[in-house]
Amino acid sequence: xxxxxxxxxxxxxxxxxxxxxxxxxxxxxxxxxxxxxxxxxxxxxxxxxxxxxxxxxxxxxxxxxxxxxxxxxxxxxxxxxxxxxxxxxxxxxxxxxxxxxxxxxxxxxxxxxxxxxxxxxxxxxxxxxxxxxxxxxxxxxxxxxxxxxxxxxxxxxxxxxxxxxxxxxxxxxxxxxxxxxxxxxxxxxxxxxxxxxxxxxxxxxxxxxxxxxxxxxxxxxxxxxxxxxxxxxxxxxxxxxxxxxxxxxxxxxxxxxxxxxxxxxxxxxxxxxxxxxxxxxxxxxxxxxxxxxxxxxxxxxxxxxxxxxxxxxxxxxxxxxxxxxxxxxxxxxxxxxxxxxxxxxxxxxxxxxxxxxxxxxxxxxxxxxxxxxxxxxxxxxxxxxxxxxxxxxxxxxxxxxxxxxxxxxxxxxxxxxxx
RNA sequence: GUGGGUGUAGUUCAGUGGUAGAGCGCUAGUUUGUGGUACUAGUUGUCGUGGGUUCAAAUCCCAUCAUCCACCCCA
Numbered sequence: 001x002x003x004x005x006x007x008x009x010x011x012x013x014x015x016x017x018x019x020x021x022x023x024x025x026x027x028x029x030x031x032x033x034x035x036x037x038x039x040x041x042x043x044x045x046x047x048x049x050x051x052x053x054x055x056x057x058x059x060x061x062x063x064x065x066x067x068x069x070x071x072x073x074x075x076x077x078x079x080x081x082x083x084x085x086x087x088x089x090x091x092x093x094x095x096x097x098x099x100x101x102x103x104x105x106x107x108x109x110x111x112x113x114x115x116x117x118x119x120x121x122x123x124x125x126x127x128x129x130x131x132x133x134x135x136x137x138x139x140x141x142x143x144x145x146x147x148x149x150x151x152x153x154x155x156x157x158x159x160x161x162x163x164x165x166x167x168x169x170x171x172x173x174x175x176x177x178x179x180x181x182x183x184x185x186x187x188x189x190x191x192x193x194x195x196x197x198x199x200x201x202x203x204x205x206x207x208x209x210x211x212x213x214x215x216x217x218x219x220x221x222x223x224x225x226x227x228x229x230x231x232x233x234x235x236x237x238x239x240x241x242x243x244x245x246x247x248x249x250x251x252x253x254x255x256x257x258x259x260x261x262x263x264x265x266x267x268x269x270x271x272x273x274x275x276x277x278x279x280x281x282x283x284x285x286x287x288x289x290x291x292x293x294x295x296x297x298x299x300x301x302x303x304x305x306x307x308x309x310x311x312x313x314x315x316x317x318x319x320x321x322x323x324x325x326x327x328x329x330x331x332x333x334x335x336x337x338x339x340x341x342x343x344x345x346x347x348x349x350x351x352x353x354x355x356x357x358x359x360x361x362x363x364x365x366x367x368x369x370x371x372x373x374x375x376x377x378x379x380x381x382x383x384x385x386x387x388x389x390x391x392x393x394x395x396x397x398x399x400x401x402x403x404x405x406x407x408x409x410x411x412x413x414x415x416x417x418x419x
Numbered sequence: 420g421u422g423g424g425u426g427u428a429g430u431u432c433a434g435u436g437g438u439a440g441a442g443c444g445c446u447a448g449u450u451u452g453u454g455g456u457a458c459u460a461g462u463u464g465u466c467g468u469g470g471g472u473u474c475a476a477a478u479c480c481c482a483u484c485a486u487c488c489a490c491c492c493c494a
Contacts, residue, residue, distance in 0.1 A: 004485075059492050063420070081494085110494080115420080117488060126494060193491075209490085258493060279494060306494025335452045368447075370454035378454095385452055397453070404453085 008114075008122025019311050019320050024107065026153055027127050031105050034146055036129055039104040041085040043111075047075040053084030053293055055260025057200045064112040066122075078111035083261070083286065083302055084293070086130045091295035100133030100298075107307075119277035119309045128283075130302035132290060137234045140265045140285065140301060141241025147269060147281065147303055148247050154310065155319045156280075158272035162252040163242075164224065165235040166203070168263045169288065171228035176202055178221045186216045206254040222253045234264050261286040265301065271313050280313060281305035328380065330416055331373035332359045335366055335385035343384045349409070355416040373399065380416065 005011060012020055031038070047067050054061050066078040079085055086104055089095075095102045107127045116122060129146070131139060144161065151159050167175060179202045183190070187198065191210040198205070205217050227235065242249050257266045266284035283303025291297045314320055330350065332343045343359045350357035358376075360369050366383075373381050381397045388394050394412060397404040407415070 007485080064492080112493080114492070115490095116486090117490095120493075124494065128494095207492090276489070277494075281494065304494065309494060333453080362446095364447095366452055367454080372454085374454040381453075383452070387452090395453090399454070402454090 006122070008116040010121055010123075019314070020307070022320070023154060023307060023310055023314070024127075027105075027107065027150065030146070030150055030153060031129075034103075034142075036103040036105045039086055039089065039106050039130075040108070041082075041089050041106070042079075043109060044076050044078050045085055045088065047077040049084050049088055049293070050077055050080060053087060053261065053289065054081065058258055058260055060112065060258070064114050066111045066113055080110055080112045081259075082106050082108075082110065082126055082128045082304060083130060083259075083289070083300075086302075087132070087286075087289055087293050087295070087300065090132055091290065091293055095132065096296050096298060101139070102132045103129070104131075105129045117277070119306070119312050121308060125307040126304045127307055128302060128304035130300060132300040133298050134301075135287065135299040137237035137265075138241050140234075140238045141245065141247075143283075143301060143303065144238070144242060144249070144267060145245050145247050147267075147283075147305070150305065151269065151271070151280065151310075154314060155317070156271050156310070156313055157317055159248075160270045160272075161247065161249040161267065162255055162270075163238070163249050163265065163267040164252050164255040165227055165231055165264050166256060166262055166266050166284070167223050167227055167231050171226060171231055172203075172223070175221065175223050175226040178226060179203070182220045183216070189216060201260075203256045204258075206256050217254075224251075224253045231264055238265055257282060257284055259284075261289045261292070263287045267303070271317075277309060279306070280309050327356045328416060328418065329356045329358070329376070329378045330380040330382060331369070331376070331378040332357060332382045332384060333366055333369040333373065334360060335383065337363070339384045339386070339389065342389050346382070346384065346409075350413065350416065353413045353417065355413065382412065 028038075047065070050061055050065060056062070060080045065080055068076055070076050086106065090102060090104075105128065108125065109123050110126050111123055113122060114120065129143070131143065144163070148159065148161055166172070180198065183198060183202065183205070187195065189212055190198065190205070191208065191213050194205045194208050194210070194213050197208075203223065205213060208214065208217070224235070239249075239251075252268075255266060255268060257268070262284040264285040264287065266282075268282035269280050270278040271280055272278075281303055283301070285299065285301040287299040289300055332347050332350070334340050334343045340360075347357045347359045358378075360372075362368075362372070364372060370381065378399055381399060383395045383397070393406050393408060395404050395406055396412060396415065
């Protein structure tokens with residue numbers, strides 16, 4: 001039995017890669033417009049980085065990490081997300097001594113040990129951005145606008161941006177107490193998972209899909225009603241920015257995101273469908289993270305987008321149907337084996353002049369060379385036979401119209417370069 | 420981690436007890452230097468794996484693995 005890729009991994013192969021190139025080139029194009037710099041960090045880190053950075057009450061750390069000991073007995077973890085690594089690199093290279101804010105973007109594989117299903121893999125790919133060093137609420141607004149702009153630029157429809165504020169260390173503890181007080185009398189009616197959450201992270205009970213938990217929590221106190229003045233003011237300004245820039249959004253007062261480090265603004269974007277893996281991306285502010293990881297007290301904010309889900313959504317919405325190949329492709333056919341040397345030299349000459357050119361490498365006869373040219377979507381075919389070698393006048397056939405003209409090498413190059 | 424579906428050719432699938440088939444794809448042919456259509460031929464299978472029942476298993480039973488889907492959670 002042939003060896004297969006490990007569970008939860010997938011190959012991006014054949015035509016599939018074109019879709020990824022479309023998405024990736026749009027992303028990097030936008031990053032230039034917003035003036036972000038790419039950062040490339042290792043795909044494995046010390047396990048401790050994620051324990052401290054992501055938080056040990058999260059499911060990611062609790063049950064989804066790929067952790068192993070290396071040959072030097074160090075505990076290593078394949079990165080389950082990008083923010084902790086970026087924060088670590090920022091601190092390690094004293095980013096706080098450079099111009100602030102630091103604006104990073106990254107793109108690459110992440111690893112989480114969970115059961116695979118639609119839109120979920122054990123090795124998956126994220127695009128994300130992180131901005132470190134600014135507490136300005138208009139930055140939150142700009143980032144939300146950027147995130148929406150990415151999806152809109154890709155042509156994705158039915159977008160839904162949900163935002164919330166999850167408070168900060170000065171208002172969240174008080175709110176937690178209020179919430180726990182409220183839940184105390186209903187404790188025994190909560191599902192087992194939520195009973196566990198009660199102590200560790202009661203805010204997460206808002207996320208529970210259990211109907212009874214929903215009923216109980218529905219009338220409970222909301223974090224947005226218990227924000228301190230600073231957080232409340234911050235949230236108002238974020239909303240103001242979104243209105244100013246015409247970004248449509250919904251406030252979801254029950255949204256609590258899964259990572260411990262979030263403060264103030266938290267958000268998530270979905271596209272249309274309900275339920276299963278509808279989330280295309282999400283993020284939030286993490287004003288305590290840099291300090292928590294041993295750096296100075298600098299605020300941060302970022303988001304991550306799941307690229308498999310973007311590609312999947314774009315497929316569902318038919319956005320890859322009309323793939324435009326930017327460059328004309330020409331196939332140089334030989335009439336017989338005697339002409340092969342000439343086709344090789346011609347292909348080389350065409351490539352030197354910036355023309356995408358290929359020739360036969362399957363020893364096919366002319367008719368089958370045409371069939372092949374057709375299958376690879378060649379725009380033109382040049383035919384090389386004995387006459388052409390003598391006359392230096394080449395037949396150029398347009399494969400879309402069927403029209404065939406005769407021209408010199410110089411004319412060929414001109415036409416094929418689209419001059 | 421929990422629950423459910425499915426494993427037969429490269430791919431999509433048919434075949435429910437008598438040792439394997441179709442469409443698509445791929446390769447080639449339909450004689451002279453021209454594709455997309457049509458016709459023809461060829462092409463690959465330890466029927467996921469191991470065991471059991473049976474004269475006989477792709478088909479029934481058990482186990483196992485893989486895969487897909489949903490939940491938890493997230494991207």
